[in-house]
Amino acid sequence: MARRYYKIPLFLVCLAPVTLLVTQAAGQDLGANPVEALLHRSGAWTLRFLLLTLAVTPLRLLTGWTEILQVRRMLGLFAFFYASLHFSIYAVLDLGLDLGFVAEDIVERPYITVGFTAWLLLVPLAVTSTRAMMRRLGRRWKQLHRLAYAVAVLGVVHFYWLVKADVREPLIYAGILLVLFGVRLGHRARRAARLRVARGEA
Amino acid sequence: MLIRSRKPWSLKDSEVTDEGFYRERRRFMQSSAALLASASAPALLAPRPAAAVTVAGAKPSPFSTDEAPNSFEEITNYNNFYEFGTGKDDPARHAHQLRTKPWSVAVDGEVERPGTYGLEDVLNGIPAEERIYRLRCVEAWSMVIPWVGVPLGDVLKRYGPTSRAKYVEFTTLRDPEQMPGQRRPVLPWPYVEGLRVDEAMHPLTILAIGLYGRELPNQNGAPLRLVVPWKYGFKSIKSIVGIRLTEQQPLNTWQAVAPREYGFYANVNPDVDHPRWSQSRERRIGSDSLFAPKQRTRLFNGYGEYVAHLYAGMDLSRNF
Numbered sequence: 001m002a003r004r005y006y007k008i009p010l011f012l013v014c015l016a017p018v019t020l021l022v023t024q025a026a027g028q029d030l031g032a033n034p035v036e037a038l039l040h041r042s043g044a045w046t047l048r049f050l051l052l053t054l055a056v057t058p059l060r061l062l063t064g065w066t067e068i069l070q071v072r073r074m075l076g077l078f079a080f081f082y083a084s085l086h087f088s089i090y091a092v093l094d095l096g097l098d099l100g101f102v103a104e105d106i107v108e109r110p111y112i113t114v115g116f117t118a119w120l121l122l123v124p125l126a127v128t129s130t131r132a133m134m135r136r137l138g139r140r141w142k143q144l145h146r147l148a149y150a151v152a153v154l155g156v157v158h159f160y161w162l163v164k165a166d167v168r169e170p171l172i173y174a175g176i177l178l179v180l181f182g183v184r185l186g187h188r189a190r191r192a193a194r195l196r197v198a199r200g201e202a
Numbered sequence: 203m204l205i206r207s208r209k210p211w212s213l214k215d216s217e218v219t220d221e222g223f224y225r226e227r228r229r230f231m232q233s234s235a236a237l238l239a240s241a242s243a244p245a246l247l248a249p250r251p252a253a254a255v256t257v258a259g260a261k262p263s264p265f266s267t268d269e270a271p272n273s274f275e276e277i278t279n280y281n282n283f284y285e286f287g288t289g290k291d292d293p294a295r296h297a298h299q300l301r302t303k304p305w306s307v308a309v310d311g312e313v314e315r316p317g318t319y320g321l322e323d324v325l326n327g328i329p330a331e332e333r334i335y336r337l338r339c340v341e342a343w344s345m346v347i348p349w350v351g352v353p354l355g356d357v358l359k360r361y362g363p364t365s366r367a368k369y370v371e372f373t374t375l376r377d378p379e380q381m382p383g384q385r386r387p388v389l390p391w392p393y394v395e396g397l398r399v400d401e402a403m404h405p406l407t408i409l410a411i412g413l414y415g416r417e418l419p420n421q422n423g424a425p426l427r428l429v430v431p432w433k434y435g436f437k438s439i440k441s442i443v444g445i446r447l448t449e450q451q452p453l454n455t456w457q458a459v460a461p462r463e464y465g466f467y468a469n470v471n472p473d474v475d476h477p478r479w480s481q482s483r484e485r486r487i488g489s490d491s492l493f494a495p496k497q498r499t500r501l502f503n504g505y506g507e508y509v510a511h512l513y514a515g516m517d518l519s520r521n522f
Binding site: 025030031032033034035036093094095096104105108109110111161162164165166 | 272275276279280284288290291341343388389459460475478479480485487492493495496
């Protein structure tokens with residue numbers, strides 16, 4: 001794809017957060033509670049990539065920039081990557097890969113139930129991200145990938161429910177999510193109104 | 203779980219310090235004693251001087267654990283002290299804004315000698331002890347901290363608690379100028395905590411004034427903080443300006459904020475989970491903790507042999 005020269009640089013940029021985390025971990029540069037720092041930062045990047053992915057269409061709607069759609073898959077897959085990293089750090093470093101503890105947490109801690117569900121929902125999205133899959137699923141592909149909204153909401157709730165008292169950070173993500181929803185809903189409403197006018201129903 | 207049935211008064215092998223340090227320590231104590239002697243001579247002639255808040259020469263205590271303490275770096279850079287911000291590194295960055303000298307404590311309520319006392323007078327005459335305690339945060343991490351402090355009971359006694367005193371309520375300084383975190387209502391300022399009078403008088407309970415043989419750093423609650431090692435860390439209120447003896451149970455801040463999650467007693471208990479996370483395990487802070495598994499949390503943070511009797515017959519899942 002000689003035309004899509006941006007793909008490799010973009011890929012490398014998306015890898016920057018995990019590269020930084022690995023460097024900091026190796027350099028004992030994560031503070032007194034490195035596992036907690038790794039969990040928090042990998043979680044934050046998961047949310048950011050989810051929001052970036054969901055921002056692509058609103059950006060197109062607002063600016064008419066159709067080429068931006070080409071980066072959405074990479075962003076979405078990186079959201080899945082960071083979510084998997086986040087889950088792995090939790091399962092391996094926090095719980096010592098004790099699957100009994102993991103299962104117990106998933107069942108008994110609502111914020112982990114929600115977080116795990118969010119990751120689980122990302123799996124079919126990642127699996128069906130290829131062009132072959134898009135062709136195979138046709139119209140249903142778009143319906144399936146609407147799950148991305150649900151994943152983002154679950155991710156924000158997961159974050160909000162684990163914070164002790166300072167809810168600023170989760171609320172910021174929630175706010176951004178609401179704005180992104182707002183742009184899409186606003187566009188839909190305007191399009192529906194225009195259709196009604198066109199059909200002479202107004 | 204290894205249950206230690208060592209009697210409180212016996213010394214452990216690990217309490218025998220190595221020879222070089224021991225010799226140095228004697229020299230240090232001798233020189234500080236000489237310093238005190240020479241300093242007090244002219245002082246005897248002056249009108250009643252303020253005694254120094256002395257952290258040096260703290261006696262070791264049989265209540266200290268033999269677990270290795272966390273490093274000074276860890277203890278002073280990973281703190282929950284929302285008065286300076288909610289990030290773990292915020293207190294280290296902002297607590298320097300707090301002026302800890304001069305410092306007074308208002309003692310009132312059910313006491314015979316209420317008043318506002320300078321910190322030196324509050325501590326005067328009570329020998330400082332080194333207490334190496336485990337501290338278990340409600341967030342499920344823990345450290346081992348070599349505090350220097352005095353038994354709270356010795357301090358309270360000098361103010362004459364009356365027979366109506368059932369609880370002790372503590373209050374932290376409220377000053378958004380010095381404590382930038384207080385400019386936002388993340389908690390209802392000032393921070394308040396409390397103990398039942400028997401918990402307050404218990405020999406384990408101390409008012410800490412130092413850390414690692416030196417004055418308490420600001421981010422650790424300078425110049426005066428409570429340490430109650432068998433309870434979650436939020437009970438160990440920092441930068442105390444008020445001590446009040448009361449008949450009614452105080453409403454501690456975290457209980458006021460989220461009563462379903464934080465109670466008055468807050469005894470460390472692996473069998474009583476926080477509504478949102480488990481309390482059965484904790485992460486011991488340490489430089490190799492990236493791959494170290496979490497430890498099992500112990501009832502009363504391992505101090506059950508000293509304090510369990512205080513709660514005999516109590517339903518600890520209701521009185522959390």
